[in-house]
Amino acid sequence: MNTPEKKELLQKDLFTRYAEDPIAADKAVFGRVAEADRRGFLRGAGLATMSALLGATIPFARSMPEGFIPVALAEEAAPPLPAGKEELISRGDRPLNLETPVHLLDDAVTPTERHFVRNHGTVPEGNPETWTLTIDGEVDNPLTLSLKDLQTKFAPVTRQLIIECGGNGRFQFTPPVKGNQWTYGAVGCANWTGVPLAALLEAARVKSSAVYTAHYGADRDLSDPNKIPVSRGIPIEKAMNPFTLVAFEMNGAPLHPLNGAPLRLVVPGWVGSASHKWLTRIQLRDVVHDGPGMIKGSYRMPDRPLEPGEEVAEGVLSKIITAMPVKSLITAPQTGVKVAKESPLVVQGHAWAGEQVVQSVDLSIDFGATWQPTVLAPPVNPYAWQHWRAEVFFPAPGYYEVWARATDARLVSQPFAVAWNPKGYLNNAIHRIAVRVA
Ligand SMILES: Nc1nc2c(c(=O)[nH]1)N[C@H]1C(S)=C(S)[C@@H](COP(=O)(O)O)O[C@H]1N2
Ligand SMILES: [Mo]
Numbered sequence: 001m002n003t004p005e006k007k008e009l010l011q012k013d014l015f016t017r018y019a020e021d022p023i024a025a026d027k028a029v030f031g032r033v034a035e036a037d038r039r040g041f042l043r044g045a046g047l048a049t050m051s052a053l054l055g056a057t058i059p060f061a062r063s064m065p066e067g068f069i070p071v072a073l074a075e076e077a078a079p080p081l082p083a084g085k086e087e088l089i090s091r092g093d094r095p096l097n098l099e100t101p102v103h104l105l106d107d108a109v110t111p112t113e114r115h116f117v118r119n120h121g122t123v124p125e126g127n128p129e130t131w132t133l134t135i136d137g138e139v140d141n142p143l144t145l146s147l148k149d150l151q152t153k154f155a156p157v158t159r160q161l162i163i164e165c166g167g168n169g170r171f172q173f174t175p176p177v178k179g180n181q182w183t184y185g186a187v188g189c190a191n192w193t194g195v196p197l198a199a200l201l202e203a204a205r206v207k208s209s210a211v212y213t214a215h216y217g218a219d220r221d222l223s224d225p226n227k228i229p230v231s232r233g234i235p236i237e238k239a240m241n242p243f244t245l246v247a248f249e250m251n252g253a254p255l256h257p258l259n260g261a262p263l264r265l266v267v268p269g270w271v272g273s274a275s276h277k278w279l280t281r282i283q284l285r286d287v288v289h290d291g292p293g294m295i296k297g298s299y300r301m302p303d304r305p306l307e308p309g310e311e312v313a314e315g316v317l318s319k320i321i322t323a324m325p326v327k328s329l330i331t332a333p334q335t336g337v338k339v340a341k342e343s344p345l346v347v348q349g350h351a352w353a354g355e356q357v358v359q360s361v362d363l364s365i366d367f368g369a370t371w372q373p374t375v376l377a378p379p380v381n382p383y384a385w386q387h388w389r390a391e392v393f394f395p396a397p398g399y400y401e402v403w404a405r406a407t408d409a410r411l412v413s414q415p416f417a418v419a420w421n422p423k424g425y426l427n428n429a430i431h432r433i434a435v436r437v438a
Contacts, residue, residue: 169427231291
């Protein structure tokens with residue numbers, strides 16, 4: 001828009017004109033809002049419109065370049081979060097990954113809106129009417145079951161089960177490692193309803209030669225629709241565990257599309273990648289499964305301690321991740337809280353420990369010099385996270401950190417920091433929050 005007025009304005013006395021009558025000057029510079037689309041709209045927006053969108057006047061508007069989009073509005077123009085997951089933090093669009101801010105994990109049972117999302121590929125659309133699950137491979141009676149078969153021919157159970165991504169906490173590794181930079185919130189404990197996988201395996205009459213499962217789903221590689229992005233498996237013993245579910249409901253409703261609708265595995269306490277979403281097939285194998293996600297160091301740990309940043313051959317990453325380690329989170333208060341000296345501060349959160357029960361959670365307000373116990377509840381069922389709570393008194397005004405440390409039944413505790421590994425897995429270092437006492 002190079003109108004003569006604008007040229008004149010720019011050449012002559014922009015500053016004077018803005019000082020005299022910013023709205024008129026602005027109109028001359030920006031022109032009238034023509035386009036309806038948001039970006040175009042912003043590009044052509046006048047000062048009054050911009051101020052309205054920002055919810056504030058712009059004292060230094062006179063210094064803004066032509067066509068300028070304030071960063072506050074540019075940030076708001078980022079792609080909106082998917083329906084039903086608006087409170088989460090985006091960790092990438094392709095593939096779509098969302099984590100939960102740690103203070104929003106305070107619920108006893110994680111609501112669906114607050115359950116994180118981890119994808120390797122596309123988000124497929126699952127039609128519950130036509131969906132089937134096939135169980136084949138090392139079985140005497142291969143099965144193909146509809147969703148209705150699953151819901152009516154087997155006895156459904158509802159359990160509170162924890163799913164945590166193997167890379168949760170990856171942001172903390174030094175030197176940094178590639179992958180989603182999860183902080184604390186790639187974990188959730190929802191109510192899952194489904195059929196124990198063991199019941200299906202019994203109906204399929206698993207052969208004694210079966211040692212491992214192989215999981216397949218409907219999602220596809222983002223750049224090649226002929227490729228599957230991930231296919232992991234679990235040892236037959238974990239497949240037969242009564243808490244390993246083929247789930248069709250999450251928190252009493254059909255699964256959310258991003259959490260695997262209409263059917264998924266939940267392999268509780270184990271690395272999240274074992275809990276296959278959009279599940280279409282479970283093949284029983286007579287060898288350890290070797291699909292994408294099982295090989296090339298994926299979801300594997302080094303067989304020896306490494307130097308931070310050390311480059312290693314693939315063969316060193318030989319240990320397949322199974323159960324997740326002991327961990328706790330402080331979900332209330334939020335870090336940065338300000339409290340009055342007299343008032344005891346209620347600190348609470350959850351703790352979990354893979355295949356173990358958590359025996360205790362302790363807090364420190366003196367950087368780990370001393371620890372005080374919390375009140376820790378037992379899990380409502382195996383593989384549910386446990387809630388803990390304590391009242392904390394601060395001796396004097398100032399800056400404090402509250403640290404939480406869980407210990408499992410084998411007396412294994414959370415470390416201050418974990419050993420570096422190339423893919424940034426299994427960070428169960430103690431969680432800490434900042435507290436300012438007035
Ligand atoms: N089909 C399929 N299943 C999958 C994945 C995937 O990308 N595709 N990601 C896995 C990983 S790495 C994790 S941590 C969990 C996360 O489950 P959620 O998205 O329901 O939180 O799903 C697992 N199941
Ligand atoms: Mo994951």
